[in-house]
Amino acid sequence: MIDAHRNAFIEETTELLSELESSLLELEETPEDSELIARVFRALHTIKGSSGMFGYDDITMFTHDIENVYDHIRNGEIKITKQIIDLTLAARDQISSMLKYSDDKNAIDENVTKDIISSFRLMINDFNSKNKKEPEREKEKEENKSATPSESFKVFHINFKPAKNILFTGTNPVLLVKEVASLGRSVVLAEANEIPSLDKIEPENCYVQWDIILKTTGNQDSIKDVFIFIEDQCELEIKEIETFGSVNDESSFADFEEFLVGSSLQGMSNIGELIQKYFYQTKETLSESTGKTAFKKLKDGAEGHSEPDTASSIRVSAEKLDELVNLVGELVTIQARLSQIALTTPENAIVSVSEEVERITWSLRDSALNIRMLPIGTTFSKFKRLVRDLSRDLKKEVELNTEGAETELDKTVIEKLNDPLIHIIRNSLDHGIEIPEEREKAGKPRTGTVMLSASQSGGNVLIKISDDGAGMDKDVIKEKAVRLGLIAENAELSENEIFSLVFAPGFSTAQKITNVSGRGVGMDVVKRAIENLRGSVEVSSAKGKGTTITLRLPLTLAIIDGLLVQIQGEHYVLPLSAVEECIELSKENIQNSHGREIVNVRGNIVPYINLRSRFKIGGERPEIEQIVIAEINGTKVGFVVDKVFGQHQTVLKTLGRLYRNVDGISGATILGDGTVALILDINKLLEKEEFSAKSIMKN
């Protein structure tokens, strides 16, 4: 139980930390935005509060000092500076590692913690001493503004009515009431009118509401903050009793206190009436004008906040979703089997049921996959931080613009996309974007731009990373490739082919190795990672203008459209998205091409790969074979198979550890009759073929 709560806390805090990060980065651009400041403050406050609840005292202490600074910022007393943002970001990272290594205190660098805390404390001290220096002016200002003394008290009437089920969430309302009471001098009255008779009472419900009259130096926000965690689980009214605002007289409050307690003992418990009565007696009227609007705002805020939280979205663990998608995958398989059986049975009833099941299965499949779709924007915000930190380290000025953050991709794809994108962006910053002086010489703006955009095109998502940096030099790449022995000296390569050389392992044209990149590991890793996601990478570049890297990714990894084919009795599946057409290959055609594995398709020469010989399957070639023509990275290639069956909804399964390195096979799927078919990795097949062709040429 405790562990479950703790995990929920860790999850929630991690989310808050990433929200904090993105808010801070936005705040850096618009330091005056009070909404953003409030967001930062809220995140810090929540982290502080909940970490305390779960015994992460180090985090609580640490966050407390930061929160103090932001309290001043929120009140407009300290201005946001780059230094503050830097420090807070560092603090964010520290909290994140505190959370991660909570069991192992040694893993956390205490000195970093101390440094950060002392910097924040210094800020507060600076602020305080500055204030002391000019107390006169401050006071003057204050007096001009509202004619109240600087040490002004306010009196609030707080009506706190927790939701009946509040105790289920583990909140103790009494503690909250005590916390409010501790903000100043207070009278707390509990209203128990709603407690039902003993036979109707639900012992686990909370029937009590509280009225608190609080005399405090704080403002409405500080009261609101107490209830911040249960905003949507209670009715909260905070009214300032304005007439008391200027009363700085102990005795009059004591008088009021006495009156209230006395009356409630007499059984008069409607506080609102009591207050009115008191002021009626003292010939004063209760002004609520500002209080009312504040209350209204509060309530609006609470409603706007609570609705999307409770009604329209719920939090589900990723494993549960994966399980659901797995089950849907099973269902798709079974359904295919049912359809096959229905085809051979004369029973009309079964046929119609099978059709119905098919329809429902498809909608179920679509909605289950849809649940896992996430907007890619969640990763984009991470890269803002990366660009910010890197450009500082590299002493370059770089701006990251993003576009299409709302484009949706499967959760697993997004997760696996993270590392390749980091590589690419690092490369852009390190090799692409020039230092500001150089950029000015080249007539470009000092600040370089990296554009990260996502868009959907058909069943794919395109992610483009483009920079306006130096671009890549074709001749340099070619020279280097010749030196590494990747291509022959006299090789004629298209622009596209030259740029794709950078994906070769160990390839780097960087003059010097920095700690960021240049070691020549990276682009090949990127390519492999993207291909594992069944996607592809393309590079285009213009010298002096910049480089664009385009990633093409499938929307989902769980279920794809495939083309079912057969070779020597075994079934194979090709990804349908790449397939262009299927044509016949007769013995005559083979003779006509004189041993070369090419075929003439309406005037175009298309090379093909004979899968039977490629996989060393053996057996007789049938009289008429089929060529499945696919387009891979812009080139057309044929794959020769015995038979083509047609489209097949393919639920992807991994082949497991034993077969993980089998070449040209990316996975398996289960067919309607329960047997297993293998999924062909056509990109890999083509690559290997090209490689062996090249080695033959070299020899």
Add this chain to the structure above:
Amino acid sequence: MSNIFLTETRQYLTFKLSDEMFGVDVAQVREILDYVKITKVPQTPDFMCGVINLRGSVVPVVDMNLKFGMAQSERTVNTCIVVVEVNLDDTSIVIGALVDSVQEVFEIEPQNIEPAPKIGTRLRTDFIKGMGKRDDSFIIILDIDKVFNSQELELVQDSSNYAPETFSNVN
């Protein structure tokens, strides 16, 4: 007895490969399947029969006869796939073992198990946990984790390497 695993009475599932009797700890056996059609994965050694569908998951199958260097035997009605859970580099994976026939499950007391002989079996001795005595015959008790250990599986991966990996990304 040097092997600490064999100090308590355990149950073993016995199966036959041609005339030889083998045993595996039942704790590692998940289920026994009748022979089903196995999909061969191309470019893998002969002893890797391929993969089957086990209620939705794809499970690799190994022909135990070929794995132990014996001749491939005829498929009969008795041919079975013993699905075992193997501990491979600290992760548990499921593998199907194709055997000629499955016999029975019975208990062998530790005193009836002798350490593996250094010579005399056609198997590598590190595959053998011990020799169980039963009436007059011997049962070779296999250390199934070792039979399918990672080095053994590297064989599979090597044979699939068709061109040097390092240059695979050159277009």
